[in-house]
Structure formats: C-alpha cells, structure tokens
Amino acid sequence: MACFLLAINSFAWFVFMTNGQGHIDADVVAWDIAFINEEAQVELIDIEIDDLYPGMPDFNHEVEVRNRSDLNAKFSYEVEEVIVFGEHYSYENLLNIANSDLPFKITFSYESDKINAGDMMKFKVNLTWPFESEKEYYRLNDFYTYVPGCPYYEYNEETGEYHQVDVTEKNFAGSVHGGLYVESDDADTFWGEQTIPYKKEHPDEGVIILKIKLIVSQDNG
Numbered sequence: 415m416a417c418f419l420l421a422i423n424s425f426a427w428f429v430f431m432t433n434g435q436g437h438i439d440a441d442v443v444a445w446d447i448a449f450i451n452e453e454a455q456v457e458l459i460d461i462e463i464d465d466l467y468p469g470m471p472d473f474n475h476e477v478e479v480r481n482r483s484d485l486n487a488k489f490s491y492e493v494e495e496v497i498v499f500g501e502h503y504s505y506e507n508l509l510n511i512a513n514s515d516l517p518f519k520i521t522f523s524y525e526s527d528k529i530n531a532g533d534m535m536k537f538k539v540n541l542t543w544p545f546e547s548e549k550e551y552y553r554l555n556d557f558y559t560y561v562p563g564c565p566y567y568e569y570n571e572e573t574g575e576y577h578q579v580d581v582t583e584k585n586f587a588g589s590v591h592g593g594l595y596v597e598s599d600d601a602d603t604f605w606g607e608q609t610i611p612y613k614k615e616h617p618d619e620g621v622i623i624l625k626i627k628l629i630v631s632q633d634n635g
Contacts, residue, residue: 457628458494461539462620466609468517468602469545479630480534486633487529491522491537497623498557499612515553517601518543520624528633539624547598551576554594558604560586567595 463473481487496503524537551567560583567576581589596604609621 457630459626459628461624461626463541463622463624464620465613466518466543466621467606468543470543473539473541475539477537477628478534479529479537479628481529481531484531486531488631488633489524489527489529489535489537490629491524492627492629493522493624494627495625497620497625499608499621500616500619515555516557517547517549517552517598517605520622529630537628539626541622547602549598551595551597552601554590554596556590558590558596561600561604564596564600564604567597568593569595 459477461475479489519542521540521542522538523540525535529535551569553569554566560581562583565578566581566589568579569576576595579589579594581594586594612621
C-alpha cells in the first residue's frame with residue numbers, strides 16, 4: 415500500500431491512499447486544498463492496467479478520499495483520456511464502447527458524491543474480463559484491425575440473425591462503419607493477441623492507462 419499526504423494547509427483536507435493493482439503517477443506528491451473563492455480543487459492521477467487477457471483476475475484499484483476538515487465537500491471525477499496499446503482516445507470514445515462492444519468492461523464507482531466533515535469515501539476503478547462471455551457476437555469499432563481468415567458477420571434486424579459476409583482488408587473500414595461483427599471467441603483472441611507483442615516492446619508500460627481528474631469542492635448546499 416502506498417500512501418500520499420496530499421495537503422498540509424489551514425484546512426488539512428485530504429489523505430489519498432491506493433492499494434491493490436494499478437499505478438499512481440509518481441509526480442503526484444501534493445495537493446493544495448485552499449478553496450480560494452470557493453473554486454473547485456483538482457488532482458490528476460494515472461492508473462495503469464498492466465495486462466489484458468480473457469479470464470484475467472479482476473483488476474481492482476481504490477483511491478480513498480478523506481475529508482479531514484470541518485467543512486462538507488462534494489466529489490466528482492472526469493476521465494480525460496484513455497491510452498490503449500499506446501494509442502490515445504477520449505473517454506467517450508473508449509469507455510462507452512467498452513461497456514457494450516468489447517469483451518472487457520471498465521467501471522468507476524463511489525459511495526456518494528458528498529463527503530461530510532471528518533468522513534471518507536472510496537473511488538474505485540474496476541476491469542473485468544470473464545473467460546466465457548454471455549454475448550455471442552461483438553460489434554466491431556475503430557479499435558479493431560483486419561485479421562485475415564477471421565469470419566465476419568452482419569446483423570439482420572428484421573430476422574434477428576447474423577450471417578457471414580466476405581470482408582477484405584481493403585473494404586474492412588467501410589464494413590466496420592456499416593455494422594460488422596465477430597464471434598466472442600474471435601473478439602477475445604484479437605484483444606489478447608494485441609497484448610503480447612505490446613508488452614514485449616513496452617515492458618514497463620501499462621496496456622491501458624486511465625488519466626483521471628478528481629474534483630473536490632465545498633458543499634454549500
């Protein structure tokens with residue numbers, strides 16, 4: 415467990431502690447919570463997920479936010495950027511897709527958006543990738559590349575059935591935007607096989623890096 419004391423000032427506001435898997439940017443060593451003119455205070459953290467494969471143990475990362483003042487506070491967060499295999503994406507571009515069209519899921523949770531004076535709350539980041547998916551097909555998106563020999567499918571909304579279609583590297587991108595699917599095992603294989611060569615070339619980097627903005631403000635409500 416690593417512990418970061420993030421403020422020593424007239425309010426003596428917060429202690430951040432992180433445990434489990436993940437990585438907090440080593441440059442984050444102090445957070446001055448002064449609340450000048452009641453403006454929200456912001457801290458940026460990086461969380462790195464070091465591996466990605468079907469059936470992997472759940473990734474769990476917690477950040478404890480402790481309100482050590484005599485003032486109530488409000489908490490929120492923003493995912494500013496997601497880096498996947500070295501490629502940069504916006505939060506909306508990846509996470510919204512990940513919870514429906516990718517075989518793994520990334521979720522964020524916390525007990526309440528209010529932290530009373532003297533209390534604490536936990537901000538949690540989780541990634542789950544079960545070995546056997548409940549979904550039979552996954553719709554492709556811009557994160558996928560063409561794989562020779564992989565069977566591709568289109569979905570017929572009228573019949574509710576999937577049928578295999580001929581796809582080449584040349585027409586792959588257009589087919590993806592028109593609605594293209596792969597079976598769940600092939601989706602697992604695609605993402606799992608992306609991880610192996612990337613970790614060989616970048617052994618000290620996470621395969622997924624989440625750049626998160628933590629926001630705390632006085633609760634005047």
